[in-house]
Amino acid sequence: METNGYPVEVLDDQGSATVQVRARVPEALRSCHTAIVDGYLVEGHVPVREIERMLAERPEFLGLAVAGMPVGSPGMQVEGADPEPFDVMAFDSSGNVEVFASYGG
Secondary structure, eight states: OGGGTOOOOOOOOTTHHHHHHHHTOOGGGOOSOEEEETTEEEESSOOHHHHHHHHHHOOSSSEEEOOSOOTTSTTOOOTTOOOOOEEEEEEOTTSOEEEEEEEOO
C-alpha cells in the first residue's frame, strides 16, 4: 500500500483471529493481514486496484478479502512459480459473500 501512495500504520497484533472475529471477517475468507482502509475492511493480499475501485464506488459492504495467500497475489510473487488464480471477495455484516474481481485462470 505504501508503494502506491497510501499512508500505513502497522499494528502487530498477535491476536489477529480475535481482530478478524470482531471485524466480522467470514471465517472462510480470513488470511494473514487485516486492514481498515477508509472505513472498509481489507483482508489478505487484495490488489490495490480493487481497493481503489471499492473506494471510488463506495459499495455497501464491510470489505474485501483474498482468502489464504495465493502465489501471484500482491506480496506473494514467487520467482519461477506460476501465479495461482484467485478471487477478491466482497463481504457484508450478514455473512453474504460475492466475487468482486477474479485474477488468473
